[in-house]
Amino acid sequence: MSGLLQGLKVADLSIVTAGAAATQVLADFGADVVKIESGNRPDLYRLGFTGDKGGSSDLAFPPFRVANRNKRGLAVDLKTEEGHEIARRLISRSDVVVENFRRGAIERLGLGFADLVALRPDIVLVSISSQGATGPNRGFTSFGTTLDSLGGIQSLSGYDADTPTWSSGRINYPDQTANSLAPAVILAAVMAARADGRARWVDMSQRETVTSLLGEHILATSLGAPNPQPDANNAPGALGWLSRCLGDDQWVAVSLETREDRSRLHAVVGDADAGDDEALRRATDAWAAGRTRDEAAAELQAAGLAAAAVVSGHELLEDPDLHERGWWQTVELAEGGTERQRGPVVRFAANDPLIRRRAPHVGEHTAEVLAELEYTADEIDALLARGIVSAPQATTTPN
Amino acid sequence: MSTADSTRVTGLLPASTRVVELGETFSTALAGRFLERLGAHVTRVVPTGEEVELDTLGPRLGDDKHGPSAAGVWLRQNKDTIDLDPRAPEARARLDDLLDDADVVLIAGTTSRWSEKGIDLDDVRRRASGAVIGHVTAWGDDGTRTHLRSNELLLQAAGGFMNLIGSASREPVRLGSHPVRATAGLLVLDGVMIGLFHRQSTGQATSFETSEFEAAAHLEWKIASVFQTGQPIDRRGDEGGGPLVARTRDGHFGLFFTPRDWDGVKEMLGDPRLDDPRFATPGSRALHERELKELVEETTLPMSKKELYARAQARSIPSGYVATMSDLLDSPQYRARDFFQRVEVPGVGAGEIPDAPWAVRTIDDLDEEDGA
Numbered sequence: 170m171s172g173l174l175q176g177l178k179v180a181d182l183s184i185v186t187a188g189a190a191a192t193q194v195l196a197d198f199g200a201d202v203v204k205i206e207s208g209n210r211p212d213l214y215r216l217g218f219t220g221d222k223g224g225s226s227d228l229a230f231p232p233f234r235v236a237n238r239n240k241r242g243l244a245v246d247l248k249t250e251e252g253h254e255i256a257r258r259l260i261s262r263s264d265v266v267v268e269n270f271r272r273g274a275i276e277r278l279g280l281g282f283a284d285l286v287a288l289r290p291d292i293v294l295v296s297i298s299s300q301g302a303t304g305p306n307r308g309f310t311s312f313g314t315t316l317d318s319l320g321g322i323q324s325l326s327g328y329d330a331d332t333p334t335w336s337s338g339r340i341n342y343p344d345q346t347a348n349s350l351a352p353a354v355i356l357a358a359v360m361a362a363r364a365d366g367r368a369r370w371v372d373m374s375q376r377e378t379v380t381s382l383l384g385e386h387i388l389a390t391s392l393g394a395p396n397p398q399p400d401a402n403n404a405p406g407a408l409g410w411l412s413r414c415l416g417d418d419q420w421v422a423v424s425l426e427t428r429e430d431r432s433r434l435h436a437v438v439g440d441a442d443a444g445d446d447e448a449l450r451r452a453t454d455a456w457a458a459g460r461t462r463d464e465a466a467a468e469l470q471a472a473g474l475a476a477a478a479v480v481s482g483h484e485l486l487e488d489p490d491l492h493e494r495g496w497w498q499t500v501e502l503a504e505g506g507t508e509r510q511r512g513p514v515v516r517f518a519a520n521d522p523l524i525r526r527r528a529p530h531v532g533e534h535t536a537e538v539l540a541e542l543e544y545t546a547d548e549i550d551a552l553l554a555r556g557i558v559s560a561p562q563a564t565t566t567p568n
Numbered sequence: 569m570s571t572a573d574s575t576r577v578t579g580l581l582p583a584s585t586r587v588v589e590l591g592e593t594f595s596t597a598l599a600g601r602f603l604e605r606l607g608a609h610v611t612r613v614v615p616t617g618e619e620v621e622l623d624t625l626g627p628r629l630g631d632d633k634h635g636p637s638a639a640g641v642w643l644r645q646n647k648d649t650i651d652l653d654p655r656a657p658e659a660r661a662r663l664d665d666l667l668d669d670a671d672v673v674l675i676a677g678t679t680s681r682w683s684e685k686g687i688d689l690d691d692v693r694r695r696a697s698g699a700v701i702g703h704v705t706a707w708g709d710d711g712t713r714t715h716l717r718s719n720e721l722l723l724q725a726a727g728g729f730m731n732l733i734g735s736a737s738r739e740p741v742r743l744g745s746h747p748v749r750a751t752a753g754l755l756v757l758d759g760v761m762i763g764l765f766h767r768q769s770t771g772q773a774t775s776f777e778t779s780e781f782e783a784a785a786h787l788e789w790k791i792a793s794v795f796q797t798g799q800p801i802d803r804r805g806d807e808g809g810g811p812l813v814a815r816t817r818d819g820h821f822g823l824f825f826t827p828r829d830w831d832g833v834k835e836m837l838g839d840p841r842l843d844d845p846r847f848a849t850p851g852s853r854a855l856h857e858r859e860l861k862e863l864v865e866e867t868t869l870p871m872s873k874k875e876l877y878a879r880a881q882a883r884s885i886p887s888g889y890v891a892t893m894s895d896l897l898d899s900p901q902y903r904a905r906d907f908f909q910r911v912e913v914p915g916v917g918a919g920e921i922p923d924a925p926w927a928v929r930t931i932d933d934l935d936e937e938d939g940a
Contacts, residue, residue: 352758
């Protein structure tokens, strides 16, 4: 395995996207990430959620394939003593364990921080949870999206004060903030542990992560400003709106920050008093209604205005700039063919290939991983036969 | 340097770690903020006379409409700042010294903009040859959008982010604050740590580029993924399973639940009319959402949102109240975890900012807690 994170070994107990898409970043850059699942109760994200389009196969749900690419799959029953011993062996050879179970679950599995330190004195445990490992609400349950509400961003988002709006189940912004921050924190902790030989437990709260990105509003309110309210597509100090264009659900976004912006917009859309924002908006709506989204955005941009077409995520598959940068990654599918998946978190000058393997079936690399943990072929067969570990039918014991 | 007080342990990097922010955007400033919380010494280098974007962002602090930008105060805590004229030899020598000693250099803005200011970014890279260098632009250092203006609304529009947010019967609506640019900052932080890990392992420095536009594409990664299977594309507001946002006497409550939680929701609300067949399944509840909301609000309007939260959590229903900034500042959970840092804003007063959202413990900490 090559890559900037070559030599980093990750025992990955994380699930869904808050955790699994974080370890995806590590795997993308060459870390050896072993995804540990129960054969009977694998990562529930394999089949999607309500509103998602899962399927009967364990790799049928497309977002799962993205969040788990470049990983190896180990299926083991951690509630058996022999399964637990497999986990202990793996962890004793890993730099970091990543988990996002409900609080208390990792301890009940006998894999709490103190247990891990007994296995490896410089181990790192990164726990990503709804509200953290301490505090009166540590055991409270949530979806990632509940944290749109509890983390504060929903109180700032929406058409008006009566319509606080979430980020949507598909985006699930709180999960994305967690999986965007966690790779950095994991790596910092591993570097610290390698430097001084001391174990670290990093307790990361998803709710806090959402709030930690709202510092300007927390500060202003703490100094006596009223609570900010949803204000449609405006921002403090900038007037913003969307104008409907030709076609179904097509929009162009316009933002005005200065008097000069208003004059420029007036010159483009005409028929309004440049000093009257509401009149300018109405004139822009009328002007945009006769144009396609892309035509409207191009004309406004050519006039030096802050404007952009509102696109759907699937349109980015054909975006010229992302193409030019080689951002999209082509990944083989288990059943044949290929798909394109999102690119790297950043683009490094060292141009190692990002995709080394597709996401694993449940337990696809069980035999391979057990062999590396010095189980003999006979022992592996016995563990498979007794259901301590599992693997897809076609997997054979390595020689 | 302004100094924020805090008790939470967030440091993981050696105190000798030196970070130089060359220029400043929301995303690089946020990456620098978290690098500081990880233990690094961060120095901002701002070309003399340049209008810095962070200073133009609202909200502003104090009674004066020209008061300091809250984003600027927040994101610059515990950083040093150096204003310098890159064309002046003495200033340039000072910059060179900073680059010589840097472990991390974050460059904000395009190569051509820096060239106009008298700084060749290739010179910066040569000078900081031992550092991890991250170069961050709004739309990319080259490409079809490089010359375009940028702000949070436009990034949410162009990156596929806001198209899914809002009501099906209305226009898409942005998320408040700066979620795309904040995420770009987090991804930059990832890049820095990947580079530092590689340097620790091999002794070799490396560099990376990214754009806030790419961060938006990173954030909304699922639609493109599902689209390629030929399945219908999600439309705004039609996903089902979304929260029923109900009014309470003091705000709003987000009623998130799974189908298996429905009985618990009915018990929590205590209204037998919810047994009506119109509300029996997810599909029928979606079909009769307006009637359902009216009914639910008959119960929730006299109640406080935190009372509802306690009721939901007592039944393990994953719902939550719509927290305002005041709610967050008063949160017992946040207070118990020492989540806020105290800051002094000159001429305005003492306020608070959120600390980093992680806490670091060692086995000694655990032993102390057990012994306490």
